[in-house]
Amino acid sequence: MTIPEAFQHLNDAYGINLSLVYDPFDRNRFIRGLEMTLLLSLVSMALSVVIGLAGAWILGGRSRFLKGVTTGFVEAFRNTPPLIQLLFFFFAVSPFFPGPVNSSGQVTPLIGGVGWAILSLSLYAGALNVEIFRSGLEAVPSATREAAESLGYTRLQAFRQIVFPLAFRISLPALNNNMVNLIKTTTLAYAIGVPELLYASAAIWSESLNVREMMLVMLATYLLLIALYTGIMDRVERALRMPGTDV
Amino acid sequence: MRLFVKSAIALMVLALASGQATADDTLAKVKAAGKIAAGVKNDYRPWGFLDPSGQIVGMEVDLARDIAKRLGVEVQLVPVVAANRMEFLAQGNIDMIIATMSDTPERRKVVGMVEPQYYASATNILAPKSAHLKAWTDLTGKKVCGVQGAFYNRGVEQKYKAEIVSFAGVPDALKALQAGTCIAFVYDDTFIQSTLSSKDPQWADYEMPLTSEDPQPWAIGVRLDDVNGPFGQFLSKTSEEWHKTGYLIDLEKKWGITPSSFLVEMHNKYAGK
Numbered sequence: 001m002t003i004p005e006a007f008q009h010l011n012d013a014y015g016i017n018l019s020l021v022y023d024p025f026d027r028n029r030f031i032r033g034l035e036m037t038l039l040l041s042l043v044s045m046a047l048s049v050v051i052g053l054a055g056a057w058i059l060g061g062r063s064r065f066l067k068g069v070t071t072g073f074v075e076a077f078r079n080t081p082p083l084i085q086l087l088f089f090f091f092a093v094s095p096f097f098p099g100p101v102n103s104s105g106q107v108t109p110l111i112g113g114v115g116w117a118i119l120s121l122s123l124y125a126g127a128l129n130v131e132i133f134r135s136g137l138e139a140v141p142s143a144t145r146e147a148a149e150s151l152g153y154t155r156l157q158a159f160r161q162i163v164f165p166l167a168f169r170i171s172l173p174a175l176n177n178n179m180v181n182l183i184k185t186t187t188l189a190y191a192i193g194v195p196e197l198l199y200a201s202a203a204i205w206s207e208s209l210n211v212r213e214m215m216l217v218m219l220a221t222y223l224l225l226i227a228l229y230t231g232i233m234d235r236v237e238r239a240l241r242m243p244g245t246d247v
Numbered sequence: 248m249r250l251f252v253k254s255a256i257a258l259m260v261l262a263l264a265s266g267q268a269t270a271d272d273t274l275a276k277v278k279a280a281g282k283i284a285a286g287v288k289n290d291y292r293p294w295g296f297l298d299p300s301g302q303i304v305g306m307e308v309d310l311a312r313d314i315a316k317r318l319g320v321e322v323q324l325v326p327v328v329a330a331n332r333m334e335f336l337a338q339g340n341i342d343m344i345i346a347t348m349s350d351t352p353e354r355r356k357v358v359g360m361v362e363p364q365y366y367a368s369a370t371n372i373l374a375p376k377s378a379h380l381k382a383w384t385d386l387t388g389k390k391v392c393g394v395q396g397a398f399y400n401r402g403v404e405q406k407y408k409a410e411i412v413s414f415a416g417v418p419d420a421l422k423a424l425q426a427g428t429c430i431a432f433v434y435d436d437t438f439i440q441s442t443l444s445s446k447d448p449q450w451a452d453y454e455m456p457l458t459s460e461d462p463q464p465w466a467i468g469v470r471l472d473d474v475n476g477p478f479g480q481f482l483s484k485t486s487e488e489w490h491k492t493g494y495l496i497d498l499e500k501k502w503g504i505t506p507s508s509f510l511v512e513m514h515n516k517y518a519g520k
Binding site: 025033091094095098099102106107108109113115192193195199201202206207208209211 | 313330333353356392396398405411415419
């Protein structure tokens with residue numbers, strides 16, 4: 001008996017329906033969903049770190065205008081539900097960005113569901129990252145900064161070579177928490193029809209009618225994904241350990 | 248970590264092993280409670296939709312009310328969508344589904360389908376006239392909006408290689424269609440017909456261009472152990488009478504639905520008996 005046959009039997013005899021093992025169509029959907037979840041997670045993580053760094057840099061700078069804009073952005077995205085942000089972008093903002101006209105004369109949106117999901121998730125996690133990096137930067141002792149200045153470092157040089165490496169290390173645990181949260185938040189993309197893991201699972205369970213089994217498969221999958229991420233980051237944290245400090 | 252993984256696995260095994268809520272006699276339960284909970288749609292004009300005052304009304308709501316009246320109980324309307332109605336029923340949140348549910352062999356494994364079925368619909372698409380779609384095969388490789396949990400999504404994806412982008416509800420999917428996210432919206436032909444005949448200007452440039460496919464009857468859904476019990480038998484008799492007396496055809500007229508040949512056939516069948 002092959003593995004798919006064994007799972008088919010499990011369904012026929014015991015009513016435990018793991019269709020994603022024996023049904024190639026469901027399996028393919030699930031794998032594509034997993035790939036989409038990974039894509040959303042990785043791209044949004046990278047963008048949110050960039051947003052976080054830029055925001056923290058601005059907040060430590062001199063321009064009052066840019067500081068005001070950044071604070072406004074952080075407060076708006078940190079204090080509203082990410083699902084509402086996503087729906088707002090997809091249903092309310094998207095119509096203002098008409099894209100090319102397709103072969104049948106329909107105007108298609110410039111940015112599709114996946115694009116809006118990445119943008120929205122990056123901004124949401126980015127807003128939190130701004131705060132995380134800012135507190136990391138503030139935790140670098142001012143004596144260290146002053147020492148760098150007295151050695152003739154410019155602000156950018158001191159930031160790049162002294163303050164940021166220290167601040168990044170201090171921020172790492174909080175950053176990891178936020179990134180774990182981001183991986184879980186990618187499931188919201190389900191609401192705008194992005195075929196990620198939850199979407200694929202919902203499609204499978206509403207046709208194969210195996211809600212409980214798919215729920216468990218999904219929980220286990222996310223548990224594994226996040227265990228993988230935290231496992232990697234544990235090693236990074238250990239490799240970047242700063243002797244003589246708590247972190 | 249190891250303990251955590253162990254307890255997580257134990258929890259999952261437990262969840263798999265525990266059976267679904269078993270219903271004793273639903274008919275007796277409903278009568279004792281004095282009310283019946285019916286799962287209906289609220290986004291499917293004119294079968295179940297919200298009127299301007301926020302009340303759920305429609306042809307299926309009338310059917311639910313008729314059932315309650317026959318039982319001498321109050322009706323409690325619970326809005327459901329395709330993706331959650333069967334779970335609601337299994338969990339006991341509702342006593343029956345009257346929510347444009349097609350009777351398919353896969354669903355019969357988890358839901359008791361009451362015969363005779365009270366309506367029938369087939370699958371078609373709503374598309375802008377400018378898309379010039381002529382055949383189902385024109386959808387190959389195109390994005391098509393749909394609603395999560397509709398049974399024909401898979402068929403359209405497999406047979407015609409269309410890419411289904413499905414949303415939680417009808418309004419979301421229609422909005423995405425209008426925004427150009429997809430070339431067409433795949434759904435029940437009955438719904439598309441009533442949308443187009445509503446003379447709503449926003450649908451003036453849209454059409455139902457294909458030949459309807461895959462006709463399926465709609466059935467009232469009950470829990471599996473009810474379907475041959477007193478509750479299922481009561482509903483079955485009620486549905487028979489609806490066909491026999493022409494009640495369904497009257498309701499179809501009342502709600503301005505394009506007359507269906509299914510109802511005429513069923514009426515002739517039961518009235519002749």
